Amino acid sequence: MPVKCDNRGNGILESVKKHIYIYSPSSAVRDKASFKRGIKRLEALDYEVEVDEAALAAHQRFAGDDETRLAAIHRAAASGADVALTTRGGYGLTRLLPGINYKAIAKAISKGTQFVGLSDFTAFQMALLAKTGALTWAGPALGEDFGAEAGADDIMQACFDDLVTGQGEGSGWQLPRHAPDSIANGAETNGGRKHGEYTIKDAMLWGGNLAMLTSLVGTPYLPAVKGGILFIEDVGEHPYRVERMLAQLLQAGILAQQKAIIFGQFSNYQLVPHDKGYKLASVVAWLQSQVKARVLTGLPFGHVATKVLLPVGQHVTLAVEGRDAFLLWGHQH
Amino acid sequence: MPVKCDNRGNGILESVKKHIYIYSPSSAVRDKASFKRGIKRLEALDYEVEVDEAALAAHQRFAGDDETRLAAIHRAAASGADVALTTRGGYGLTRLLPGINYKAIAKAISKGTQFVGLSDFTAFQMALLAKTGALTWAGPALGEDFGAEAGADDIMQACFDDLVTGQGEGSGWQLPRHAPDSIANGAETNGGRKHGEYTIKDAMLWGGNLAMLTSLVGTPYLPAVKGGILFIEDVGEHPYRVERMLAQLLQAGILAQQKAIIFGQFSNYQLVPHDKGYKLASVVAWLQSQVKARVLTGLPFGHVATKVLLPVGQHVTLAVEGRDAFLLWGHQH
Numbered sequence: 001m002p003v004k005c006d007n008r009g010n011g012i013l014e015s016v017k018k019h020i021y022i023y024s025p026s027s028a029v030r031d032k033a034s035f036k037r038g039i040k041r042l043e044a045l046d047y048e049v050e051v052d053e054a055a056l057a058a059h060q061r062f063a064g065d066d067e068t069r070l071a072a073i074h075r076a077a078a079s080g081a082d083v084a085l086t087t088r089g090g091y092g093l094t095r096l097l098p099g100i101n102y103k104a105i106a107k108a109i110s111k112g113t114q115f116v117g118l119s120d121f122t123a124f125q126m127a128l129l130a131k132t133g134a135l136t137w138a139g140p141a142l143g144e145d146f147g148a149e150a151g152a153d154d155i156m157q158a159c160f161d162d163l164v165t166g167q168g169e170g171s172g173w174q175l176p177r178h179a180p181d182s183i184a185n186g187a188e189t190n191g192g193r194k195h196g197e198y199t200i201k202d203a204m205l206w207g208g209n210l211a212m213l214t215s216l217v218g219t220p221y222l223p224a225v226k227g228g229i230l231f232i233e234d235v236g237e238h239p240y241r242v243e244r245m246l247a248q249l250l251q252a253g254i255l256a257q258q259k260a261i262i263f264g265q266f267s268n269y270q271l272v273p274h275d276k277g278y279k280l281a282s283v284v285a286w287l288q289s290q291v292k293a294r295v296l297t298g299l300p301f302g303h304v305a306t307k308v309l310l311p312v313g314q315h316v317t318l319a320v321e322g323r324d325a326f327l328l329w330g331h332q333h
Numbered sequence: 334m335p336v337k338c339d340n341r342g343n344g345i346l347e348s349v350k351k352h353i354y355i356y357s358p359s360s361a362v363r364d365k366a367s368f369k370r371g372i373k374r375l376e377a378l379d380y381e382v383e384v385d386e387a388a389l390a391a392h393q394r395f396a397g398d399d400e401t402r403l404a405a406i407h408r409a410a411a412s413g414a415d416v417a418l419t420t421r422g423g424y425g426l427t428r429l430l431p432g433i434n435y436k437a438i439a440k441a442i443s444k445g446t447q448f449v450g451l452s453d454f455t456a457f458q459m460a461l462l463a464k465t466g467a468l469t470w471a472g473p474a475l476g477e478d479f480g481a482e483a484g485a486d487d488i489m490q491a492c493f494d495d496l497v498t499g500q501g502e503g504s505g506w507q508l509p510r511h512a513p514d515s516i517a518n519g520a521e522t523n524g525g526r527k528h529g530e531y532t533i534k535d536a537m538l539w540g541g542n543l544a545m546l547t548s549l550v551g552t553p554y555l556p557a558v559k560g561g562i563l564f565i566e567d568v569g570e571h572p573y574r575v576e577r578m579l580a581q582l583l584q585a586g587i588l589a590q591q592k593a594i595i596f597g598q599f600s601n602y603q604l605v606p607h608d609k610g611y612k613l614a615s616v617v618a619w620l621q622s623q624v625k626a627r628v629l630t631g632l633p634f635g636h637v638a639t640k641v642l643l644p645v646g647q648h649v650t651l652a653v654e655g656r657d658a659f660l661l662w663g664h665q666h
Contacts, residue, residue, distance in 0.1 A: 278393035
């Protein structure tokens, strides 16, 4: 497999059960079967699972009205759990950003609660990072990942175990055979440079869902990260929309301040006849022509089953050796 | 009809033919039939139509590569035409923003060339307004409007005539029977206020496509308009995405600086069972709860046949008398 998470499974051998708190800050849970499967799966992994009282609340498309979801977030922070895990993404955190008690979240994190999620959750992660600098994890959600009908993905699960046990030291993946702009230029180069070997040390890893990131530009909820490593993913966004979002980050001066930009998985979009050869690789090539930063692709993170967990707001090392890429952050605990 | 444009048709009585320059700054023209019908329609209205040499160029999904489209924009500015009209929107101007000679466009406008368009064209209009303060027009495109298979819309055409002849003094429309938040609250009020009668004088009118507006937040291409009247429209965007975009404008502090926010037409989106009663009216009501500005709806502008022309960057008067709303700007020439 192109991905590795170290020390898989060590967590379940520990004597005290790890405590997972499940809550719903975004869209209403409609798929109750996945929700239940997810909880059973976590319990089978010998985690103690606590479900927030409003985890299945519903108001319009939201998991309860704004007040309900804010209260759920703050209960997750007060839970003392090892991990606060969202049921799902969707939409809803944007509206809550002005009402979140970021200091309380940061305090919970400093006491050992790890906040994990993706997609809509990116808004929470960015706002928290901007307001407090606290570290969260880009990673799975309960329903779609642990509750997947086909079973939880092994790599996702191993990476999650690593997080819970504090054993994780990084993640590796294999870069696509053709470097980003080689697709356009026909050469095995990366912005005029060979993939070759390079290391970027002590750079802040940040990012997540691209649509959520761009929706925060110009607001107080996007952290000003300099010299960082930005990772991005999205679902159901046509490449021209991905390009438009990247253009916003570019024209806002954000990309010029990054040392590397890593494409995760962009899934579930439809190319159309009008594209006439324009595709995601065209966007990657265009981006590489616009920035000095290293542009990498293939990171196993996004709206796909096989995803690693990534520490958002952590200083990491990016190491590339030929087609092997590694994000390394050492022990967290 | 709820819309009025004054002095319709006076333009075609003038002795010297007005000169329309057609060019393609955004997506490639695929619908050649609409393109041809549009030109014939303008010629039948006794306009002199000049077609840019690259109007039908194509590169991937774009109307030619970036250099080709930039050159087309600058030829439109140098054309000396009365109106520079885009063939269509789509996507493509975002990439060009750093390369446009805004001073040359502003100079052309000062000499009498009116730039007209919508959708992707909003990026051009905003950037030009931000860089030079020059006035452009939110209005039709060649293909979808003048080239519509069902024939050009009468009101659109009357408003266009008004622009070309310099006779336009404003546009009026009828507000929906239920004011925005009455839909949610069951009362015929508007943010706690009756529609009643009010006038907002000497406020800058600006706006256009909401997705394009939000894609410029944080970049040098969004004008900083204070005390303005912001109008918005979009196509194919679910209400939750409309809300997320408005939340960005809100959280970036832009909406707090406006005196009024006017919803044009939001078309061609699909509600889903998951919405459970969440709809565009929910977004309007939410917005009204977040801002002090007047929030109006029903403006006949957007991705619909019946559209008025609106002077972007012009100081206007908004007058509301019961259900009648008027945007007034006096003579332009």
